Amino acid sequence: MQVATGKSILNGIAIGPLRIYKKAETQTSQLSALTPEEEFARFDAARVKAQEQLAGLYDKALDEVGEDNAAIFEIHQMMLEDEDYLDAVKGIIETQNATAEYAVTTTGENFSATFAAMEDEYMRARAADVKDISRRVVNVLTGQEDADMLAGQPAILVADDLTPSETVQLDKSKLLGFITRHGSSNSHTAILARTMNIPALVGVDFDDSWDGKLAVIDGYNSCVYIEPAQELLSAMEEKRKGDLKQEALLQTLKKKPNVTLDGKEIKVYANIGNAGDVGLVLQNDAQGIGLFRSEFIYLDSQDYPTEDQQFLLYKRVVETMAGKKVIIRTLDIGADKQADYFELDKEENPALGYRAIRICLTRKEIFKTQLRAILRASAFGTVSVMFPMIISVREVRDAKELLEECRAELQERGVAMGKVEIGIMVETPAAVLLADELAEEVEFFSLGTNDLTQYTLAIDRQNPKLDNFYDSHHPAVLRMIKHTIEAGHRHGCWVGICGELGADQTLTETFLRYGVDELSVSPAAVLPLRKLIRSLDLSKEPEA
Amino acid sequence: MKQFTYTITDPSGIHARPAGLLVKAAKALDSTITIAKEDGKSAPATKLMAIMGLVIKQGMTVTVSAEGGDEDASIAAMEQFFKENL
Numbered sequence A: 001m002q003v004a005t006g007k008s009i010l011n012g013i014a015i016g017p018l019r020i021y022k023k024a025e026t027q028t029s030q031l032s033a034l035t036p037e038e039e040f041a042r043f044d045a046a047r048v049k050a051q052e053q054l055a056g057l058y059d060k061a062l063d064e065v066g067e068d069n070a071a072i073f074e075i076h077q078m079m080l081e082d083e084d085y086l087d088a089v090k091g092i093i094e095t096q097n098a099t100a101e102y103a104v105t106t107t108g109e110n111f112s113a114t115f116a117a118m119e120d121e122y123m124r125a126r127a128a129d130v131k132d133i134s135r136r137v138v139n140v141l142t143g144q145e146d147a148d149m150l151a152g153q154p155a156i157l158v159a160d161d162l163t164p165s166e167t168v169q170l171d172k173s174k175l176l177g178f179i180t181r182h183g184s185s186n187s188h189t190a191i192l193a194r195t196m197n198i199p200a201l202v203g204v205d206f207d208d209s210w211d212g213k214l215a216v217i218d219g220y221n222s223c224v225y226i227e228p229a230q231e232l233l234s235a236m237e238e239k240r241k242g243d244l245k246q247e248a249l250l251q252t253l254k255k256k257p258n259v260t261l262d263g264k265e266i267k268v269y270a271n272i273g274n275a276g277d278v279g280l281v282l283q284n285d286a287q288g289i290g291l292f293r294s295e296f297i298y299l300d301s302q303d304y305p306t307e308d309q310q311f312l313l314y315k316r317v318v319e320t321m322a323g324k325k326v327i328i329r330t331l332d333i334g335a336d337k338q339a340d341y342f343e344l345d346k347e348e349n350p351a352l353g354y355r356a357i358r359i360c361l362t363r364k365e366i367f368k369t370q371l372r373a374i375l376r377a378s379a380f381g382t383v384s385v386m387f388p389m390i391i392s393v394r395e396v397r398d399a400k401e402l403l404e405e406c407r408a409e410l411q412e413r414g415v416a417m418g419k420v421e422i423g424i425m426v427e428t429p430a431a432v433l434l435a436d437e438l439a440e441e442v443e444f445f446s447l448g449t450n451d452l453t454q455y456t457l458a459i460d461r462q463n464p465k466l467d468n469f470y471d472s473h474h475p476a477v478l479r480m481i482k483h484t485i486e487a488g489h490r491h492g493c494w495v496g497i498c499g500e501l502g503a504d505q506t507l508t509e510t511f512l513r514y515g516v517d518e519l520s521v522s523p524a525a526v527l528p529l530r531k532l533i534r535s536l537d538l539s540k541e542p543e544a
Numbered sequence B: 001m002k003q004f005t006y007t008i009t010d011p012s013g014i015h016a017r018p019a020g021l022l023v024k025a026a027k028a029l030d031s032t033i034t035i036a037k038e039d040g041k042s043a044p045a046t047k048l049m050a051i052m053g054l055v056i057k058q059g060m061t062v063t064v065s066a067e068g069g070d071e072d073a074s075i076a077a078m079e080q081f082f083k084e085n086l
Helices: A036-065 A067-079 A083-096 A100-116 A126-141 A164-169 A188-195 A230-253 A275-283 A295-299 A307-320 A357-362 A364-380 A393-412 A429-433 A435-439 A449-457 A475-490 A508-514 A523-533 B016-027 B048-053 B071-085
Strands: A002-005 A013-020 A155-159 A175-180 A200-202 A214-218 A223-226 A267-272 A288-293 A325-329 A382-387 A420-426 A444-447 A494-497 A518-521 B002-007 B032-037 B042-044 B061-067
Touching: A013 A175, A013 A230, A036 A067, A036 A083, A036 A100, A036 A126, A036 A164, A067 A126, A067 A164, A067 B016, A067 B048, A083 A100, A083 B048, A100 A126, A100 B048, A126 A164, A164 A188, A188 A200, A188 A275, A214 A230, A230 A523, A267 A275, A267 A523, A275 A307, A275 A523, A288 A518, A295 A307, A307 A325, A307 A364, A307 A382, A357 A364, A357 A393, A364 A382, A364 A393, A364 A420, A382 A393, A382 A444, A393 A420, A393 A435, A420 A429, A420 A435, A429 A435, A429 A449, A429 A475, A435 A444, A435 A475, A444 A475, A449 A475, A475 A494, A475 A508, A508 A523, A518 A523, B002 B071, B016 B048, B016 B071, B042 B048, B061 B071
Parallel strands: A013 A155, A155 A175, A175 A200, A267 A288, A267 A518, A288 A325, A325 A382, A382 A420, A420 A444, A444 A494, A494 A518
Antiparallel strands: A002 A223, A013 A214, A214 A223, B002 B061, B032 B042, B032 B061
16 A cells, blocks of 8 residues: 545545546647638637637536636636737747647747736736636647546546646546646635535645556545555545535535525534635535634644734635635634743633733734734635624724724735624623623624633533533523624624534524524534524424 | 726726626727726736736726727726726
8 A cells, every 4th residue: 555645625535546647748830831811710710619618618617616616717718819819829820930739839838927927926826727728729729629537437537737627627427536746725726626525635746657546535634545455445435425425415405595494594604623624614515604713823833823824824715715704713822722832821720811812912913913814815705803702892992993903004015905894702701791882893793602601600611520510501501692692683793603502403493593693513514504494493383 | 088097996906807807898998998007007908918917906096098989988988897896
């Protein structure tokens, strides 16, 4: 057995034979035997044909990955109408008496080099698009159909690189997964793979001897096993079966609203603890990210993460969510979550100690670094920010003031930003009792039921001796939740639940009757919860 | 020649998709439409890759001008397009 590692695009398992795909080298002669007019007419016909193909791909992508992700193929069509591009092709045909194939290839390379040299990251990534469309035109010219990359057999595709159009064109019923040598987990191709639910690894250094061998992509551990041992293979098959069960549920519920039988609709979002979980969020069709626990960035780091480091990470998540809401909870460190470089003192009572917003409002530069990174990421999608461990109106005002300061600083730097919705975690009894006042300051509440339960009942859940006293459905906690939802609504706030109780199916009906607007749960819990919501009827009297 | 200035409010700036829409809109007009940035770089609004190459971001101010044809109608159409899309 051989093991190779790469970057995982999706938490999933693929098992099957490997098939190494090599792009056909198109040999094109430079000198044309035809007149420049004839060559240009050949080019023009091929260009129109390529545009038709792209229109078809757009429709296919629209169906498979949605409008936001399909838009790239519309842009590809328009690029083939670009005057400068057309002029360049024409110029090469005329001045060098070149073939259309040569002129298109050269033009594609030249334009792609221009984009690749740009400072802007987004525009740099367009270099691949120009190459992709040029290659398509050349293929039409040479009469070369895009080879069936999988040769009609189910396989894990192995290639140096895959363009977005190649990815969409692949026969999904035969594509078990793919492995590429190049490409980032951030590329269009990666995003498409994620949306189409295909296990994939990028950045894998493969060799040609793998062709035809049985392999397992383990997306959870970012590695591929070639000719795996029987025991491992069985374990992976089991894991895959579990995934398939989830997938079957997904298929019946995908794109369906979270609506009760009597028509009450609520949002079901997902909680994530690191950027890699975004694949799971899309896979499970959550409508947004209700809790992005940003502290993992700090916990995984040896020193304070910089603004740029954080920005790139947030941006990746926000872009991948393609316009769906991403609620970033600001740094919630302290208590049980410690990072050495913060040099926090040992405390008698860490749960009641120096943590979360209390650190942020006293170590303002750390906080502002994070806020700037979040604001910058807001230019790339729909971002909300949420402050944890709030107990007073003053804290919210202070945090908002710092956010405004950061916005002004970024404006000064000429940085793009979007609108950012502001909310707080309601996880202390103080915040519950002040919910009316707090609701005047923010646009949403998210109930953190784990801490709220602990602080309300004065019970440490880690202590097994207290099990007899502990009741996760304690009426005091439920009343706190009800009060918070009602107070929020009185002042125009929407109210969600992102703690463990949000996924507690025995309480879903109760929360819906309270009027909750959103439940944020682990990605795997999204679809089971959707199923339940769709079976509830709130117009009927609740069962006693 | 008629012209107006506009500050981009779209968070993504003029990225690929709005650039595509802009090109479509500009091609429908009978005037020559030019987009100029404050740093002096400019491009015809009918050229997709050139517009993308300007890398116009949120907060940047651009000057849009119309020359030839029915300049009044063209500039009004462009003004409306920018307000609605950018």
